[in-house]
Amino acid sequence: MQDKIRKILKEHGRLAVDAATLTETSDLYQSGMxxxxxxxxxxxxxxxxxxEFPDNMLKxxxxxxxxxxxxxxxxxxx
Amino acid sequence: MSQTFTSKGLYDALVxxxxxxxxxxxxxxxxxxxxxxxxxxxxxxxxxxxxxDKARKMHFPPCIxxxxxxxxxxxxxxxxxxxxxxxxxxxxxxxxELNTRIAQGKPWADLQTMTDVCLTPAACYPVYPTYTGTxxxxxxxxxxxxxxxxxxxxxxxxxxxxxxxxxxxxxGPSDVVVPWRDLWLQRGLELLLSLGLPAKAEVAADPFFGxxxxxxxxxxxxxxxxxxxxxxxxxxxxxxxxxxxxxxxDKFGSTFxxxxxxxxxxxxxxxxxxxxxxxxxxxxxxGMSPGAWPKSxxxxxxx
Numbered sequence: 001m002q003d004k005i006r007k008i009l010k011e012h013g014r015l016a017v018d019a020a021t022l023t024e025t026s027d028l029y030q031s032g033m034x035x036x037x038x039x040x041x042x043x044x045x046x047x048x049x050x051x052e053f054p055d056n057m058l059k060x061x062x063x064x065x066x067x068x069x070x071x072x073x074x075x076x077x078x
Numbered sequence: 079m080s081q082t083f084t085s086k087g088l089y090d091a092l093v094x095x096x097x098x099x100x101x102x103x104x105x106x107x108x109x110x111x112x113x114x115x116x117x118x119x120x121x122x123x124x125x126x127x128x129x130x131d132k133a134r135k136m137h138f139p140p141c142i143x144x145x146x147x148x149x150x151x152x153x154x155x156x157x158x159x160x161x162x163x164x165x166x167x168x169x170x171x172x173x174x175e176l177n178t179r180i181a182q183g184k185p186w187a188d189l190q191t192m193t194d195v196c197l198t199p200a201a202c203y204p205v206y207p208t209y210t211g212t213x214x215x216x217x218x219x220x221x222x223x224x225x226x227x228x229x230x231x232x233x234x235x236x237x238x239x240x241x242x243x244x245x246x247x248x249x250g251p252s253d254v255v256v257p258w259r260d261l262w263l264q265r266g267l268e269l270l271l272s273l274g275l276p277a278k279a280e281v282a283a284d285p286f287f288g289x290x291x292x293x294x295x296x297x298x299x300x301x302x303x304x305x306x307x308x309x310x311x312x313x314x315x316x317x318x319x320x321x322x323x324x325x326x327x328d329k330f331g332s333t334f335x336x337x338x339x340x341x342x343x344x345x346x347x348x349x350x351x352x353x354x355x356x357x358x359x360x361x362x363x364x365g366m367s368p369g370a371w372p373k374s375x376x377x378x379x380x381x
Contacts, residue, residue: 034329035297036154039290058293060300 001073004048005066009033012040024067029060038063045069051076085312088362089235095366104231105239109354116357116368117242119379120273121223124244124351127269133221133246138204140225140240141195146207149333152199155286155294159228161197164190197227201243202348206330209249212337213344217250219258223353236311236318236355243350249331251338252345259325259347266307266321266349274375275309275320275359282306282319303327309359320356323349 002024009028010019016032033041041063046052051073053062062072092098092113099108109117141163147153153160164187166176172189179186198204201224209218223244230237248258263279270277282304283295298304303325308317324347330336331344338344364371368379 035294036151038297039293042293043290055292058289059296 001049001070002066005045005069005073008041008044008048009066012044013037022066024070025065028064028066033063045073049073049077083310083313083362085234085236088312088358089233091366092235092358092361095361097361097366098235104233105237107235107238112368113357116360116379117353120351120353120356120360121244123269123379127265128221128246131219131221131246133219136205136208136220136222138198138201138222138224140198140227142198142204143207144192144194144196146203147196147199150203150206150330151333152203155284155291156199156228158287159230159285160199161227161229163193163195163197165193167191197240198224199226199228201226201245201350202247205247206249206334206336206346209344210335212339212341213249215339217248217254217338217344219249220247221245222247234312236358238354241355242353244353245348245350247346247348249336249344249346251340251342252327255345255347256325259323259349262349263305263307263323266323266351270307270309270320270356270359272378273360274372275363277307277309277320278317279305279307282322309363311355311359311362318355318359319352320359321349321351323347 006019013033014037096110097113283298286294305323306319307321311318326346328343330346336344
């Protein structure tokens with residue numbers, strides 16, 4: 001799952017760093033992801049993992065790291 | 079206050095008093111002489127309060143370079159609110175076709191071509207590209223009044239498609255921009271309270287489009303990037319924003335290559351008084367005849 005998340009971050013995150021160098025807990029916003037970019041990441045994650053983030057998950061903390069994204073997707077898939 | 083606040087009630091009262099002049103389309107109306115007088119006096123009051131800051135005055139027409147709208151990502155946030163200007167660029171045959179279709183009541187949009195200009199969506203947008211480069215030591219401060227367009231036709235008199243905003247824009251390092259925003263939040267609140275308006279400040283979010291927009295709005299609230307001063311105008315439960323404070327962080331600085339003296343990307347913030355909304359709040363709160371307004375309010379505006 002993390003490889004797919006990294007690929008989405010590389011394509012949609014507008015990061016200032018190489019997505020491959022991110023650790024699980026690297027702060028994506030600190031790494032250059034803007035609010036607008038995080039929306040595109042969110043939509044791409046929904047398409048890739050066939051989930052829909054409910055309104056209460058459409059917030060910064062859910063998309064701040066690969067670990068938080070992984071946790072959110074696992075929660076939605078279960 | 080026991081008065082019942084409704085959208086239609088305010089609209090009808092403003093029309094009856096000659097303060098606004100219907101023109102047949104939602105969200106657009108003319109303004110009468112008393113309305114404009116109150117608006118001018120409020121603007122003068124703002125000028126008196128802002129005078130010590132010695133801001134640079136600017137004036138822009140109500141349209142901007144389309145590229146500025148595109149670079150600012152306005153359409154990424156608000157595709158439903160933008161106003162792009164199209165015009166006819168065809169030949170004589172195309173002109174005849176245009177005339178025929180209009181006479182027959184048929185669609186004619188496909189005979190128009192997108193121009194290089196858009197209606198200004200926020201009064202501050204023309205300012206940022208003028209500061210590309212390095213700012214002076216203490217940054218920059220701009221003062222302007224301008225028309226803004228938002229495509230949101232509505233029966234609510236407070237939700238206009240075209241309206242004026244008295245706006246101040248601060249550009250510089252964050253340790254200058256954020257305290258400036260906080261200073262004006264207090265100033266704005268005190269100014270409106272001095273006019274007898276039951277104003278209060280609150281954290282706010284913009285009406286971003288779609289599901290992605292809900293996320294942008296949540297981010298904006300979480301980071302406290304937008305504040306509004308609100309006053310009951312058409313509803314007590316949902317008071318109307320009459321003044322808005324936006325902290326853009328480095329969004330415009332990075333988009334338009336604005337740097338501080340030490341080479342860092344500049345941050346920006348702006349605040350705007352919605353002039354028509356302030357005037358409507360005054361009419362709603364104190365009545366349709368300024369001559370009968372409380373002495374304390376008249377003394378502040380008619381000095």
